[in-house]
Amino acid sequence: MAGIAVYSVKGGVGKTTLAVNLAWAAASISRRRTLLWDLDAANGSGFLLGVDPRKKRSADSIFAEGSDPAKLIRETAYPGLDLLPADESIRTLDRTLDRLGKKKRLARVTEGLAKEYERIIFDCPPVLNELSAQIIRAADLVIVPLPPSPLSARALEAVTEEVRSAGKGHPPILPVLSMLDLRRSLHKAAREANPDWPAIPLASAVEQCAVERRPVGALAPRSAAARAVTGLWTAVERKLARG
Structure with a gap:
């Protein structure tokens, strides 16, 4: 199993859309x-995939x-892709986690999920x-x-500092335009x-993901945006393979 964190300290950068499309890929x-684990209280991943959280159980109960x-x-509409949705309890x-006093609680939960999943986004x-610190400890790659x-650029500096604070075994960082x-x-x-960084274009196909509530690869598989997501996912798999 490999854990891939899609992370930015700045909102409005396309983080959730990217996470959903990478999970689909x-x-x-x-x-x-694949499991897409939404840890943002807005539940954007669930919205984009057309999946709502279960009302009887709060998202934070997984840490008990x-x-x-x-x-x-x-389950989602896509074979092999499940979702662990978020809700207001994430706030x-x-x-x-501070009260529990267990610095690797999220990593322990992730290890348990690894019995069922090869990739956790x-x-x-x-x-x-x-x-965020616990997510980084559980991840093998930070996008x-x-x-x-x-x-x-300032957001990248903040993320880089946060990741490096995890110590010598911190995961590598992959910036994506x-x-x-x-x-x-x-x-x-x-x-x-930054010619070597993967890039996702500003495209109507990506914007339509939120309208149609589908990943771009399912919505517009021949679009430039879908090809860019495929290329990015290929780069991710290669980076994971190199360790």
Whole structure:
């Protein structure tokens, strides 16, 4: 099993859309049994996949001793792809983890989920706190979506510092240029400065994901955006294979 965190401390960077599309790619392209774990209280991943959380159980209950994750996990419309949805309880999860005093509680839960899944994608909240620290400890790779802007560069610095604080065994970071529009001079300059970074274009097909509540690979499989997601997922698998 490999855990992949899609993380940024800045909102509005396409984080959730990227997490959903990568999870779809893992299940549909690599044919890996995949879990998308939404850890953002907005439940954006669930919305994009057309899946609502179970009202009888709160998302934070998975961290209780003896909890059964299967009671929270939902199937999606896509073979091999399941969702662990978020809800409002995630907003106080940071305090819950602090109270438990277990720095690797999320990693332990992830290890249990590894019995059923080959890839776990974490849709992370845009915060720097105990929850983000625990996600990083559980991840094998951290993907950072970055729309070309000075604020995004600062966000990458913050994420890099957070990841490195996890110690020598911290996961590698893969920056991804998101919402890239090469008609704009700032975007073109960012692409020229980072030619080796994967890039996801600003495209109507990506915007339609939220309207149709489907991943771009299912919605517009021949689009440039779908090809970009496929290319990014290929880069992710190669990076994981190299360890």
